[in-house]
Amino acid sequence: MVKKISFKQVREDFNDLRAVVHYTRAAHKLGLWASELAVFEKYLPPAPDAPILEAGCGAGRVSMALYESGRRNLTAFDFAEELCAMAQSLFLERETGDAITLFHADARKVATHPQVADQKFAAVLFMFNGLMQIPRRRNRRAAMRSLRALAAPGAPFIFTTHDRDHSPHERKAWWYEAKQWAAGKQDPCLVEYGDRYFEDDLGRTFMHLPDREEILADLKATGWTHTWDAMRREIAKESRAVRDFSDENRFWVAHA
Template sequence: MEQKDYWDSVSEQKEFTTPFQAAEFKKYVREEAPVLDLGCGYGRTLDELYQTGYCNLIGMDFSEGMIARGRALYPYLDLRVKETDSIPLPDQSAEAVILFAVLTCIRENDKQRELIAEIGRVLKPGGVLYVNDFLLNSDDRNTDRYQRFQNKYGVYGVFELPEGAVCRHHDEAWIYQLLSDFFTLKYQRLIFTTMNGHESKGFYYIGRKSCQRP
């Protein structure tokens, strides 16, 4: 929530370009399934799903500006402002949750763990989690800023952008640990173009929640 002002200020300008792996998603999630896009931005991923036949879609984002833009672009989508850290949906109400470039906006390990636990709460047993995010890079530009901000934030990979956002690139071992409660269906490394036009290492992940009830 703390970066809300930044995302509101750029909500009409930023274009998100990292690709959604729709064909892989379709292998595991039926078109009638209740799907939540958490941190949906202006709704471009949900619109992609809508255009391919998905009909039970909800998008949530804490940026009122992003949601307003999405509602104007895609008035047929159910886009909602998320006002608290918790997800305002009942337990086991979603068959799939999409987390697209959201972890990069959360610098603290504990906050990331809390988010994944909350996603686990709203997912049905056997539900699918799709994650797309950024990995650590080894070029001089990135390693310099990782080192520069490590003391300030306590995590190697966290850095500030000149325009005010704080972002995080992830150690792959941390991603495996963070998602360890899910059964991995697909994991693939990719190269993404960031919202500011740079190349970055990244990944997409598809996992399944255990069918065993607690």
């Protein structure tokens, strides 16, 4: 019997050497995307000491870039132990000192983690579609609620997702996939329509691809107020390196 995709399996995939090397290279060389920079400049609090929480920090790409831009009160966590180790190595190498606090945690339960349980953050980030790599909608909502509990009043929540309606090609592909689900012929390891699980040179990757209405409903259900969203191509023109690293995605901003 085929096993359904699980949180444990996704964590194992991110701890795989291929994934670790891929994300570590990006952390050391890629920095912020032009679109990320534009969104951060508009929505992050301007004070360099404003406390910012990054969920799903991976090997440290975003937190490191924020530090290098002058931020000095960053807290970052990830659920993959090997990626946390790579982030720690990067922060030590670049001598960030106590400007970045790093710890290992599950986003679904992070609000009760002793590292952050008594804190409120001026902004919360979950970049590069990390939220969508949590299997099952109830688990993604649990993560959103947990992060909401750590957000100060009015704090922005900035994250990205794919969007299965963003192009004619995607709409056609998902029309076909819907027929497969209706006939019970979908990949048996998947649990929800919108899920994908595939393997390439970078390892195995789980991703849930929502439509816009799904995310709007999830924000409302978890206590966030939707503020703005746009596809990456509408925000900035990205370098070839960024386009090679990531497909098109949708940026979201909500507020506590």
